[in-house]
Amino acid sequence: MNTQKLPHVVIVGAGFGGLETAQRLRNTPVQITMIDRQNYHLFQPLLYQVAIAGLVPSQIAYPLRTIFRKQKNLTFQMGEVTSIDLDGRYIRSNGSVIAYDYLVLSVGGQTNFFGLNAVEEHGFQLKSIESATGTRNHLLRMFERASREVDPELRKALLTFVVVGGGPTGVETAGALAELITHVMVKDYPQMDLSEVRVLLIEATGSVMAAYPDELRNATMKLLEGKNVEILLNTRLTDYNGRRITLADGGQTPALAPGASVDAHTLIWTAGVRSAEITDRLGVQQAAAGRVRVEPTLQLPQHPEVFIIGDAAYMEDEKGQPLPMLATVAQQQAKTAARNIQQTLRGEKLEPFRYKDPGLLATIGRNAAVARIWGLSFSGFIAWVIWVALHIFRLIGFRNRLVVLINWAWDYFFYDNQIRLITKE
């Protein structure tokens, strides 16, 4: 095949959207260059499992060169895209200039600290393998330090774990962390009084899991409370110095007066996402969270050769609500973007994107999850089994699926999180 004359499609970002786009263009007469600063695809929904010592990074990440080994029309380059010239139709990556006929930007998001620089400096986030293993090391180190700490106040602060953000990631992290303590740490530290441990979930609005129906929000609250997670609603965090969190008000928590503080050596921030930094350098119109406004066909206004998908793209549903930053949105948009590139090549009319909501699903720990599927809400064991099956199915690679399944089965039957390693960063 003479690839010289084929249209050149550059895909930036090999996350959920980029990967799906590339695979959909496998048999299309184009030459694809896929660029990502990482050499692996990361399954972000299970990052929290790395943080709570349930999985190792290699179980939720997969090398891109292996994924694309058999795709003859694709070349992968590991590199950071530092600028994009929309008029000149080229990008810069690792000092080289790469021209494109079509550009697909699926660069995802980054943690949004809403200008709380102190939280960014001292808190932990779940966005990358490094941040998840860093969180794991820190959590485990807190138990080591607490086990030899004689000052009861300091010990309590070492054993106070604050998760900020009551969305699915915060809820899943808080639930899993509480279980790590009650099922595993209690056996590792028999000499310690683990009733001193606190897991706090702080949420600025009046409810956890805002996108979920009432019955599932209530079920989530009950499940979390059953695991001794303290939920602080209507509570806004204003500062964190690595030792103490400061709250704007006590919200619905009578024990906390306005401006109250809690001593805590751990804060995990899951309260916001914004689009990746490169989107700020495009010089185009951005909406909330820095996402780039796209046409219904996912094209960039005035630049029909550029498609933006996933977390980086801003689009509204029929009710005028922004599409959520979810893997399911990115994957569905990838299918439309790939089809629209094919239709452009054939000179056909492009199709608008319509999100088909596959439902909602989040786990709160062992035997505990909440789900809304086919208009039905349910919680507990059945929802949890669906969650496990779906996440195993969505992982890339048979080996990863098998290893994760064995790992979870082991943890389930033996109440054990095996990856309790404190490693150097």
Ligand SMILES: Cc1cc2nc3c(=O)[nH]c(=O)nc-3n(C[C@H](O)[C@H](O)[C@H](O)COP(=O)(O)OP(=O)(O)OC[C@H]3O[C@@H](n4cnc5c(N)ncnc54)[C@H](O)[C@@H]3O)c2cc1C
């Ligand atoms: C902790 C966590 C839990 C989540 N849980 C769920 C869940 O349960 N269900 C769900 O549907 N969604 C979940 N999400 C959201 C989901 O992961 C994202 O919506 C999805 O990854 C977005 O896909 P994307 O293709 O837009 O970006 P991503 O998958 O984030 O991929 C972006 C890629 O672009 C690369 N990149 C970025 N900038 C550059 C650059 N300048 N140069 C080169 N490469 C670059 C990155 O390295 C990355 O590989 C979760 C996210 C997180 C962080």
